[in-house]
Amino acid sequence: MIERFVTRKAAVAALALSCAAGWGPAVTSPAAAAPFKLEGEPKAAMVLFGPKNDGGWSQAFEESRVRTEQALGIKIPVVENIKESATAIRPAVELFIKRGYNIIIGTAFGYSDTFKELAEKYPKVAFVNGSGTTNGPNLESFYGRSYEPHYLCGMAAAAVSKEGKLGFVAANPFGVVNWTVNAYELGARQINPKATTTAIYTGAWNDPVKERAAAEALAGQGIDVIGQHVDTPTAQIVAQEKGIFGTGHHRDMKEFAPKATVCSLVWFWDRYLIPTIRKIQAGTWEPGPYGAFVSIKDGGPDIACCGPAVPKEAVAKIMSERQAIIDGKKIYAGPLTDREGKERVPAGGVLSDGDLWKMDWFVPGVVTQK
Incomplete structure (x- = not known):
């Protein structure tokens, strides 16, 4: 797990640098003034850092994925064991996009830079990333007040x-x-x-x-x-x-x-994902310029x-x-x-x-x- 240790250590460094301007997850770019508009019906997919039965972080996302499916009446396919490198992240995400998925849910700090690049390349696709540090007009990172x-x-x-x-x-x-x-x-x-x-x-x-x-x-x-x-x-x-x-x-x-x-x-990430996907569907989603730092009240x-x-x-x-x-x-x-x-x-x-x-x-x- 050395790779995960290194990336999380880097995450804290990134967070510390961003503290002066916002709550934490990085101040990469402010959100657009107007809400993000999704084209077509929402089709969400999830990219998991680890195995969905790891007993911890990834499994918490997997369980939230299932609850989100049930609440919204949609299917959210998942690909697991996608490590924190662009060579692993990019093909997994782009395959989903090629198949018509327009909401991509990430689950790792190490996805941050690649998600930022993909969000810029695919401005009509919505991206959200758990524990990420990058944000933009169609990208929001989120973490919880643990x-x-x-x-x-x-x-x-x-x-x-x-x-x-x-x-x-x-x-x-x-x-x-x-x-x-x-x-x-x-x-x-x-x-x-x-x-x-x-x-x-x-x-x-x-x-x-x-x-x-x-x-x-x-x-x-x-x-x-x-x-x-x-x-x-x-x-x-x-x-x-x-x-x-x-x-x-x-x-x-x-x-x-x-x-x-x-x-x-x-972690009850569905409490964040369900209303966020609904906002994306309704055309009222405005990604926070510093991401979403959610409390018990807000979900997470x-x-x-x-x-x-x-x-x-x-x-x-x-x-x-x-x-x-x-x-x-x-x-x-x-x-x-x-x-x-x-x-x-x-x-x-x-x-x-x-x-x-x-x-x-x-x-x-x-x-x-x-």
Whole structure:
């Protein structure tokens, strides 16, 4: 998975460079002033980065594809295992276009540049790309505010922890991972103000061996709930083996660890895709100049919660907080300091999207290890 690690590392660099001008996914070109007009009936197709049964990122898109088909009453063919190189992406997409498909759904950062080139070459085709960084008159990249579900899962974690000692298996110390670790701790402290979160960074997005080592190390420290922002269910499997609890990422990890998993971040991309395709069909779609950064309210990330071990009163509080987020609550609202005591968000303020994408600090209660 070295290729995926490199491209995601490049993604964070691209996001950091774009923060000054927008929320994150790159400021490549503003959207057209007029809505995009699709010619003919909408025919959508999906290009998957990995296998549709990978248990994580690609499978979440596959499941969203099926739900989108059912909601719209259309068929969305899919091609899988299209890696992040122009020589793989271009022929797959152009074959769909040749067959009359006029809405192309991408699923990887590494598609960004090629999708930009294809969108310019085929201006009458609509392109959307999950975790991409390029945008244009007929192209919109989209990602989710994943820190919102992790805040809620942190609450569930603290609710089942005996002493409030939580752990977190994280991939790389980038903004998109750091904001999940911080949100996890902020959520946990809504239940237990003394809760701590010890995070171990594996240095890879998908490495079951390193994930197992990290999870076992956390369990060995007396931690009794393990969260994650990595691609495989290994951390949850280890939690179940150790007789402790865990929270998952990408999909509902109860599939792999039914006794251990009390909450998971789940990508519901259909909540973005369904209204977007409807807008494209209606001729009202206006791609955002900086892409779409979707919340629980707007579609993308949500939670699968809660496992039977979570007390009913805690479940009620979690769901109340979820509704508050939908109603406009901001996770990173002031006053907020980092663990060194430096003020990061003043009272009455909210952390900007640009500062979210370049987050390189941790809230009090987070302990980081390599």
